[in-house]
Amino acid sequence: EPEVTQTPSHQVTQMGQEVILRCVPISNHLYFYWYRQILGQKVEFLVSFYNNEISEKSEIFDDQFSVERPDGSNFTLKIRSTKLEDSAMYFCASSEAEGRSEKLFFGSGTQLSVL
């Protein structure tokens, strides 16, 4: 069964460092997303991406965050200067199309720890 894959599974970084989280969405999917989940809290939307552009972003997704699809398969989330409060599980998701009834499939996540 096709799945969304994410690397690395764990990332430890020092405050102020840049990190790049990587995702390979399901191959025939066109819409890509990043969500995050701080320990014990809700899964929160960060950004959606389609046709090489951001479709929508949340208030969390400030200038420190960026997304990119550098080639035909990868989708990345970059945090330029990490803060302690960026520590969370980051989930990539993808969907086949757009629409309020489209199903999102999530990757296994990257646990980011900022020290």
Added chain:
Amino acid sequence: QKEVEQNSGPLSVPEGAIASLNCTYSDRGSQSFFWYRQYSGKSPELIMFIYSNGDKEDGRFTAQLNKASQYVSLLIRDSQPSDSATYLCAGPTGGGNKLTFGTGTQLKVEL
């Protein structure tokens, strides 16, 4: 702010019983809802989705949507210990696929 609300639990049921998980939402425009199961430290796994009023059954799972009451529920029949997890209710908000998640209800199925 469009919200999805769930009781965080834990909800404890004995093995073999029916577990009933509930969710309310504020966006009257929401047409569809999704139930995800999340084991501790793992990613959300889609288990059910419902687009129209009424019930939708899939194996041991039944999703129920009542748009007039802005209420969606998930029933798990013949609960098994492997069903012990956090169940997340999610609905689309805004024009696209962005999902707003509830806090999740922790289900414990006891032997």
